[in-house]
Amino acid sequence: MHDPSRQHRAPGFPSPSVREAASMYGTAVAVFLVILVAALQGSVPPENPFPYRIFLDPQGTLELSWNVSYVQEAVYFQLFVRGLKAGLLFGMSDRGELENADLVVLWTNGNSAYFADAWSDRKGQIHLDTQQDYQLLQAQGTPDGLSLLFKRPFGTCDPKDYFIEDGTVHLVYGILEQPFSSLEAINTSGLQTGLQRVQLLKPELPVPTMPADMRTMEIRAPNVLIPGQETTYWCYISELPPGFPRHHIVMYEPIVTKGNEALVHHMEIFQCAGGFESFPHFSGPCDSRMKPNRLNYCRHVLAAWALGAKAFYYPEEAGLPFGGAGSSRFLLLEVHYHNPLKIQGRRDSSGIRLYYTATLRHFDAGILELGLVYTPVMAIPPREPAFVLTGYCTDKCTQLALPAAGIHIFASQLHTHLTGRKVVTVLARDGRELEVVNRDNHYSPHFQEIRMLKKVVSVLPGDVLITSCTYNTEDRKLATVGGFGILEEMCVNYAHYYPQTQLELCKSAVDAGFLQKYFHLVNRFNSEEVCTCPQASVPQQFASVPWNSFSRDVLAALYGFAPISMHCNKSSAVRFQGEWDLQPLPEIISTLEEPTPQCPASQAQHPAGPIVLSIGHGRHWSPEPLPPKAAPLRWILEEVMDSALFSHVSETLAAREAEGDGRALGLPDTGSAAASP
């Protein structure tokens, strides 16, 4: 393998400080790198090539657009870098850490610039991947910056690579402010880095026909002065016109104030409870002491948007009812501002635009809450990297509450508190797991969006829905019990479905009597430490458990064995009739397998090492940004590869002449995709 550190370096080349380097190299690389067209194996879809777009950093200098090809099982990325310094890292990691990350690296050693598929080790040091799975399709300079176009298969056969799957993906980036003698010389710990969460694999769904009488309503908090602090939840009460009749929401989309795209993290509209005459108008931080208590009764989700999400469409046959008798006219808009740079004085009027119709669709849509009851009997021991709790919606409940033709889940919002790391809901029938309703193996409590399902899941009477959440409590000293508090935990899947039924809540918790047997048993084993007297509360009991592998494993064994108490409810307080205590756990005789990466057949065709972009003609690095119309430069592109097997790839790379103003010249096939935004 070619080692870039062996590249020739000009004698006496000074070793610049970070600050010097930043000014020395400035936008130099951005201007120097003009054109690179590598082996274009799969061409980019011609129309609307990059429908999804976010800023990676709060300054808005890294703009990522992407598209998904489910046929090729690959993601196409277009990364636009404003004011490129000496390079950058971009990639993915399990939970957004810069260690153990799967990265593309664009870097320079002062003489040449390189593009490579790399990975960072546990200490943040960068290494070249043995297999180059990020395929560079195009690099294009503009007066503003640099645009890189590259693709990545969902799965590769490289053990150092991230497997792109459904759900949240933690994108990471790092800014190189100075040249590095080699890839291995880079360590992420010294860089300006960050992360952004997105759902990369957006479902490919046809846009439903919109009704002719569709109207819109904008719910936004006008002219908010974004506080100069990292996290703000802004609460704003708005109100439907008096006498506003029953309508169906058929779609909604975000309205983000221009310039604030990197600050507005997520937004939700809640409908307030129907029982109150009115709600006080309020516009302020949700944690403000000035916030009226009554706003706590605004909890029914009408719409939710998070960063990277696009418009949300209801299926053509269903709409979300709002307005009309018995429903509150009051709506609460909650906007989460994420302002890590603590920018001051920024004004914002972001919100959500609802599209609704008076011509009610065939079905009302509803929301069914699956998972665990909010109760301390379900607890997570401390110091656990991945403890799993499971909540059931049993066959007995679905048998009683669902119509014979079943219900159709088309969207889902997963929910836990701070220690949640994974969430999955699976549908089982006759003891066999049939399909996944929604799975997020990289779930983050900081990124909860309503997600359309790739495929509508139909649930029949007698089916079982199993929702499992995986928690990380490594930083906690005491057990984390279930409950409403932010330091307590939840495991919930809000399933959006139609036709609406009376069933609002289908959740479970371990039987409380069996939990007492557990405390007894731990006492017996450890010689009396947990009070099993009647006055001790369950959280107190959990707090006094002596945690070790035995008490942990036995708690897990209890949750996997003991009977459950079911909440099969019409509303949060009203149960369906029947015996719901001491119910047996659903018996599952066959389980679904976790998805695993499929290796692309074409992997061997990729280059084996970094792609080099030499800057020819002996030009020196300029401390000044080059003028937009500089003298012509000659670009030498070469593949650094030690294997003859891949030589056909290098043959497709050619030296080119281009104007220094950075206009793209003669790009085959992907001209339209290459236009910078």
Next chain:
Amino acid sequence: MHDPSRQHRAPGFPSPSVREAASMYGTAVAVFLVILVAALQGSVPPENPFPYRIFLDPQGTLELSWNVSYVQEAVYFQLFVRGLKAGLLFGMSDRGELENADLVVLWTNGNSAYFADAWSDRKGQIHLDTQQDYQLLQAQGTPDGLSLLFKRPFGTCDPKDYFIEDGTVHLVYGILEQPFSSLEAINTSGLQTGLQRVQLLKPELPVPTMPADMRTMEIRAPNVLIPGQETTYWCYISELPPGFPRHHIVMYEPIVTKGNEALVHHMEIFQCAGGFESFPHFSGPCDSRMKPNRLNYCRHVLAAWALGAKAFYYPEEAGLPFGGAGSSRFLLLEVHYHNPLKIQGRRDSSGIRLYYTATLRHFDAGILELGLVYTPVMAIPPREPAFVLTGYCTDKCTQLALPAAGIHIFASQLHTHLTGRKVVTVLARDGRELEVVNRDNHYSPHFQEIRMLKKVVSVLPGDVLITSCTYNTEDRKLATVGGFGILEEMCVNYAHYYPQTQLELCKSAVDAGFLQKYFHLVNRFNSEEVCTCPQASVPQQFASVPWNSFSRDVLAALYGFAPISMHCNKSSAVRFQGEWDLQPLPEIISTLEEPTPQCPASQAQHPAGPIVLSIGHGRHWSPEPLPPKAAPLRWILEEVMDSALFSHVSETLAAREAEGDGRALGLPDTGSAAASP
């Protein structure tokens, strides 16, 4: 993908019965298939190309030779088929089952013959692999049969493929007696099938220099009449000459009577205990009522061989001491005859040839027993597919018993009784697992051989050795407890090492008091079923546990938590001095990962479908075997591939003219490898 079932079939072609087909097609395919040279990507090593050889079937019609290329991470197979009928299956599966197997299939539909990489589903039906990872290098007919040469990477990216790893591999085969219209028409359930266990990945070790004064001694049971039953263990006592002084065994090898290669399954030589003046001479079945009881004192392993193994060499610096004062002159040879066809009247004089020297080497070699103490406190619940028990050799014991420079383990023999499925021993230092001493993920109690380690493992004072065994008790109704009985279980690794120390045994078991806590606890949870009174034995207590997921999980939790009782012994009865009860479990803060398949970079170069061998010139199938010198035939070889990507492979295949006598003609590169045995 080309579907072989769409191949043209002669109109009115009769559908022959199995018996008819057997006579109709007889050796026809063997004679017709003469030459096929496919893309020879990696050529076979030139010298001694197939050092390992076994018969797959008890009749000796399928003879497999193989070689391993650790550089290519691939196995080269040469399969010689005597009297080929209408084709065969050959492959690998987890434990030798014909369902869920990874197979190569050679079959004919009456018109053409095919070779393909395929897999069998849970019902035994054969399907084509999407990726063809068995690469056919050559097919060659001889008057006796057909020789196939093909290679397979250790790991592929095909999820239907078996991952070839260290330890036991279960090879499977099936005989096709009649043509099949398509691959999918084949089901393994209707075929004559079988399995053979081998260690495919033999270590590549240099042969040590042999001493100049080396002598040999053959230990064999002369002229045994092999009983006409499936399983016989034959016991034979032989004796060293009186006054035979201390020697070092430096090597040994099997002597298998010619013609009995498929019957002699494994052989072991045990040295009898030193305390007895003499042992009665005996030659007969080991389970015979005539066998003298004293032979039970012949347990010290001197040599062990199993099917497929070659000569065993001690490292140059060590030898196994035998002879001399204090050691018994009496040796017990045990030969396991595996005779599933119940062949009668066969005579056998197989045994083991010892190579020894009077010039003692620098070190005595020794055997250290690792794993679990033979005690019922270690038990496996019934109905478990994969329950793990772990035995420890603690830091305290190695600190006390090992020399400062440590010991060097160079070979290992794993041992369990009937329910053992996997065994692994790992070395840990300072709480971190460092390396695997020996791992067998497809361990079979029916295939226990002493295996040379690929790499000598050095164990220092203070190191920990962790031996884990995985058991399958799905067919048992009661718990399986530890013990000597064949229906009880063991978990042992006999580690062969030097320099010999006093430490003979370093094993553990859960503390008996903590096990009583477990029985109490299960009673508490299930309302009193296990007698915890003093007169109840541990096997009785285990027999009365009400087994469910809770009692199972809590037992596993107990074994993972409770303190252990250590056997750190000089001999099976004499402990090293110290406190060995209520010892803490070794704390392991980082564990090794299981090996995973590395995908070969060249995978995309393989054909995408079966290889067809058409039989040209309108010749009809002959019910008679063709005479050895038939008229010239024309061979048409074509690749069935629907992808242009792979067309370069098909270009390397060509139509050839060849003599009907089946001599290999003009084979490039692999001529020497192609010679039939």
